[in-house]
Amino acid sequence: MRAVPRWLEQVRGGDTAQLARHVDEERSHVALWEKFGEALGLTSEAIRTAPANEPTTRLLARGDHLAEQGHAAAVVWALEAQTPAVAEAKLAGLSAFYGISGYAGGRYFAVHQHLDVEHAAELRVLCQDGSDDAAEEMSEALWDLLTSVEVVAPQA
Template identity: 30%
Template sequence: MTTLSEQLKEIVREHHLLSHPFYRAWSEGRLSKEILRRYAGQYFAQVSAFPRFVSAVHSRCPEIDARKVLLQNLVDEELKGTDHPELWLRFAEGLGATREEVKSQALLPNTAAMVDTYFELTARDWTEGLCALFAYEWQVPEVSTSKIAGLKNFYGVDDDRTLSFFKVHEHYDVEHSNQVAALIDRYAEPKTAERATREASRALWTFLDGIADASVVACQ
C-alpha cells in the first residue's frame, strides 16, 4: 500500500525544482555570476526564515515524539556547526556579493509571496506545516547535488566555504525529510496534506518564475 508521504512526493514532482527553466539554465552553465548573485540575495529570505518555519510547526505540535523530531531539525539549522543562514551568506560572498547586498536586496513579489506562503502554512494546523517542510526538504538533497555540479563545472566555484551550504543539505535533509515523512504518515489527514503540499510546492516554483523573469534571456 502506498503511504501518504509517497503520494505527496508525486505532488512535489509535478513542480520539482530541478525541472524549472532557471535551474536547468544553472545546471547547463547558462547563467551569469550577476544572475546567481541576484538569486542568492532573493533566496536568502527563505533560508533565513526557514528555522522560524520549523519553530512554528514545533510550537503548534501536541505530540511529543513529533516535537522531538522538529526540535532536532531546528538544532541542525541553527546550533549544530555553523547556522544555515550564515552558510548561505558565505555562498553569496563566494559569488562576489557582500553580506550587506544580500541582506538589503529588495524582494521580488514572487519571493515575498513564497516566504509569506510558508509563514501561513506553518501557522495553520501543525500537520499542514509538516507538509510544507516536506515539500521543501525532500527536494533539497538532489537540488544541492545538482547545484554543486553546476557551480564546479561552469562557474569556477569549487571551494568548500562557498559550497558548504549545499554540501550540508545534501545529507541533513535526507534524514530530515525521512523523519518528517514518517510523521506525516502517522498523523496527517490525506486531503489536507495534499492541499498543503501543493501550496508549498507551487510557492517554491513561482519563486523561481520570478527569478527567471528577471533573467529571461538566460532561461529561454
C-alpha cells in the first residue's frame, strides 16, 4: 500500500494536479489500513513493522521493476482495476464473519470499492505501448498475494 504513491509519482503524462491528488489520496489510505488492523486487534506498531510475506515481496519487486521500465501507470492500473470487486468481497466477508463494517474497521475497503473505479479509468488512458504485458504481470502478482492470505491465515 505504501508503494502505490511511489509508483504513481513515476507516472508520466496526464494531468499533473490530478496525479498529485491521487498520490495524496493513496498516502491517506495508510491510516485507513491501520484502522482495519486495529479492528482485528493489532496495534499500529505491529501493522507498520510486520514483515512482508513472500508474495507481497514479489509484488513489490515486480511493481518497482515495471515502474522503472516506464510502466508505472499500468502497474497501478492493474491493481486499482481489480480493487473494487476485491474490496466488495472483502467487506462482505468482514461484515458477515467478523462484524466489521464499512464505517468502522472496514472503511479502507468501503473507500476502495468506489474510488478505485475512478482511479482505474484515469490511469488506463495513461498506459503506453507494452502496458498490457506489464498490467498482466501485476495482475498475476496481485492474485498470488491475495491467495497467499488464505495460506498464511490461522485456521479456525
